[in-house]
Amino acid sequence: MSAGSNRRLVENSTPDSSSPYRVLVPLTNSDEARTLLPLAEMIVSARNGQLIVLHITAIHEGESLTEGTSHSIKFREELNSIMTGILSIMPQSRTMVRQGDEIWDGIWDTVQSERINLLLLSWCIPSGYSDMVVEETAVSEFVDPRLEDPPCDIVAVRVSHTVMGDSGWSAISDILLPSRGGKNAGLALRVANALAQHVTASITLFHVTRKESRRDEDVFVGEFAPVLRGLENITSSIVKKGEIAPAIVEEAKKYGVLVLGAPSRNVNSDRWGGPILDSVAAETEATLIVVKEGRSVGYSSKKVDEPLTVQIDRPLAVIVDKWFAENTYHSREFSELNQLIALKRDQNLSISLGLPALNEAETVGNVIQTIKTTLMENVPLLDEIVLFDSGSIDYTREIALELGVPVYIHQEILPQYGSYHGKGEALWKSLYVLKGDIVAWIDTDIKNIHPRFVYGVIGPLLRNPQIQYVKGFYRRPLRQGNKMVAGGGGRVTELTARPLFNLFYPELSGLIQPLSGEYAGRRSSLEHLPFFTGYGVETGLLIDILEKFGIGAIAQTDLMQRIHHNQPLPSLSKMSFTIMQVILSRLEQYRRIKLLDEANLTMNLVRYGGANYFLEPEEIRERERPPIVSLQEYQNLRK
Numbered sequence: 296m297s298a299g300s301n302r303r304l305v306e307n308s309t310p311d312s313s314s315p316y317r318v319l320v321p322l323t324n325s326d327e328a329r330t331l332l333p334l335a336e337m338i339v340s341a342r343n344g345q346l347i348v349l350h351i352t353a354i355h356e357g358e359s360l361t362e363g364t365s366h367s368i369k370f371r372e373e374l375n376s377i378m379t380g381i382l383s384i385m386p387q388s389r390t391m392v393r394q395g396d397e398i399w400d401g402i403w404d405t406v407q408s409e410r411i412n413l414l415l416l417s418w419c420i421p422s423g424y425s426d427m428v429v430e431e432t433a434v435s436e437f438v439d440p441r442l443e444d445p446p447c448d449i450v451a452v453r454v455s456h457t458v459m460g461d462s463g464w465s466a467i468s469d470i471l472l473p474s475r476g477g478k479n480a481g482l483a484l485r486v487a488n489a490l491a492q493h494v495t496a497s498i499t500l501f502h503v504t505r506k507e508s509r510r511d512e513d514v515f516v517g518e519f520a521p522v523l524r525g526l527e528n529i530t531s532s533i534v535k536k537g538e539i540a541p542a543i544v545e546e547a548k549k550y551g552v553l554v555l556g557a558p559s560r561n562v563n564s565d566r567w568g569g570p571i572l573d574s575v576a577a578e579t580e581a582t583l584i585v586v587k588e589g590r591s592v593g594y595s596s597k598k599v600d601e602p603l604t605v606q607i608d609r610p611l612a613v614i615v616d617k618w619f620a621e622n623t624y625h626s627r628e629f630s631e632l633n634q635l636i637a638l639k640r641d642q643n644l645s646i647s648l649g650l651p652a653l654n655e656a657e658t659v660g661n662v663i664q665t666i667k668t669t670l671m672e673n674v675p676l677l678d679e680i681v682l683f684d685s686g687s688i689d690y691t692r693e694i695a696l697e698l699g700v701p702v703y704i705h706q707e708i709l710p711q712y713g714s715y716h717g718k719g720e721a722l723w724k725s726l727y728v729l730k731g732d733i734v735a736w737i738d739t740d741i742k743n744i745h746p747r748f749v750y751g752v753i754g755p756l757l758r759n760p761q762i763q764y765v766k767g768f769y770r771r772p773l774r775q776g777n778k779m780v781a782g783g784g785g786r787v788t789e790l791t792a793r794p795l796f797n798l799f800y801p802e803l804s805g806l807i808q809p810l811s812g813e814y815a816g817r818r819s820s821l822e823h824l825p826f827f828t829g830y831g832v833e834t835g836l837l838i839d840i841l842e843k844f845g846i847g848a849i850a851q852t853d854l855m856q857r858i859h860h861n862q863p864l865p866s867l868s869k870m871s872f873t874i875m876q877v878i879l880s881r882l883e884q885y886r887r888i889k890l891l892d893e894a895n896l897t898m899n900l901v902r903y904g905g906a907n908y909f910l911e912p913e914e915i916r917e918r919e920r921p922p923i924v925s926l927q928e929y930q931n932l933r934k
Contacts, residue, residue, distance in 0.1 A: 317347060
């Protein structure tokens with residue numbers, strides 16, 4: 296993950312985000328600096344954060360402040376020289392010097408005042424193991440009672456010079472990640488993945504269970520299954536039964552680095568170690584990185600001591616964060632249309648735009664004129680534009696024909712298979728008509744239409760061959776009376792779709808607007824997917840692409856602002872009902888969880904008559920079309 300891609304995301308997609316992720320590295324000497332700063336840079340780059348390097352000068356009894364100041368100046372000069380030679384993120388780094396009687400007091404004061412998220416430290420050798428060839432410096436012997444429940448995440452490093460030698464971290468080619476899940480698993484995975492990406496190393500996930508029962512193993516596999524699918528650096532997963540410490544020590548002989556969590560209970564008097572960790576540290580020569588998740592209380596941007604909501608870091612969050620940073624784009628990245636034309640030509644691709652419509656006479660003309668003029672006549676990005684009407688009773692079709700756009704009534708396409716009402720039906724049948732290798736769709740009710748609504752979702756497909764499907768997202772103002780409320784739209788998205796994705800398909804939780812009507816995909820993928828016929832089509836496509844191709848095949852693009860017709864609440868209620876059906880049906884298909892019953896497909900809608908209320912039952916059923924490639928007619932057409 297490049298720092299550049301993260302920076303793009305922060306600037307363009309999360310303008311109201313809280314303060315950047317801050318990593319603090321306290322240093323006592325130059326050896327520590329050369330060991331810790333490269334790892335700190337990897338962690339900071341992965342989170343697009345800031346690095347703060349702290350040198351604390353302890354004032355010993357009988358020593359004057361002036362003497363301490365001279366030491367500070369000398370080390371700061373040396374430190375700046377080291378940082379310049381090591382770090383490529385100097386603009387994101389700064390140094391601090393503090394004087395005090397207690398080193399740990401200075402560290403915790405800085406953690407609080409600078410709103411530190413992660414503290415990176417050297418870890419000294421446990422007493423009794425001084426014969427090992429490891430880093431022998433540490434902060435105050437790494438003993439402090441506040442380590443038992445730290446206010447921020449902790450990463451402690453014990454470097455083995457036997458393993459790394461003069462090459463430093465670049466000597467690492469394989470990383471062992473022992474884990475039992477739980478509180479520290481997410482942080483351990485983040486650190487291991489940041490290191491693996493930077494030095495191009497592989498990660499082996501290692502789980503040991505003492506139990507004969509499969510329950511512990513099943514919990515572990517369930518927590519890490521998305522990780523195994525979503526992180527290319529994890530090349531293998533090993534599960535063993537037996538005693539934990541001996542199993543880790545034996546497996547660690549094959550690896551240069553171990554990353555594991557600190558004990559969460561029954562810790563030693565140093566508030567850090569424990570029987571398993573001490574045994575592993577004593578009996579392995581690998582470089583050891585031990586992590587401990589802090590209290591997970593955020594910091595307010597207004598008051599340092601004002602807590603925010605509790606944040607929980609889980610292994611899955613690493614996947615979502617990585618995807619969000621790497622696969623989120625902004626439409627202005629693709630505004631140089633000649634560059635897109637060159638990519639299209641080099642890949643020998645054709646591109647089609649389908650316009651689903653139902654009674655959109657007010658806006659469809661401007662949509663067609665804007666897109667056709669810019670992306671077909673001025674610049675040949677699109678090879679065709681076709682309108683797919685679902686039975687309009689206004690002048691939608693006539694307007695499109697007058698503007699030179701072919702019009703199909705979706706009920707008349709492939710009539711031998713019948714027809715259903717709904718947008719998804721029109722999209723499924725449009726694949727039969729459209730000819731492009733890339734197929735894009737946009738809604739025809741957009742009042743502030745701009746070419747970015749099309750090139751913004753096509754761009755990532757031309758730029759990255761791994762991406763199969765791109766969703767647009769935007770700010771959607773909601774009209775309330777005579778006023779427009781910024782960000783008030785997308786009610787079904789926020790109240791139904793995203794909560795259900797977070798519950799059942801959390802890999803999709805990074806999608807800002809999964810129900811947006813602007814998206815594009817590769818025909819080679821879309822033709823192999825089933826399509827739901829109604830409002831559930833977007834939800835179904837996302838889940839099926841996730842299951843078939845993985846989260847890395849999906850991207851999203853910031854299309855800025857979209858103004859369109861806002862639907863009344865009863866319509867939104869029916870839309871939510873269909874989306875729930877889709878998610879429940881996919882849970883049954885992929886997870887073997889039976890939740891949907893035919894009897895539950897009737898919804899009682901609340902109606903109002905004068906001063907009275909009454910219920911009106913209505914069957915709202917999401918039907919499903921098979922992958923269109925399964926139709927003989929489609930196969931004959933595509934020969």
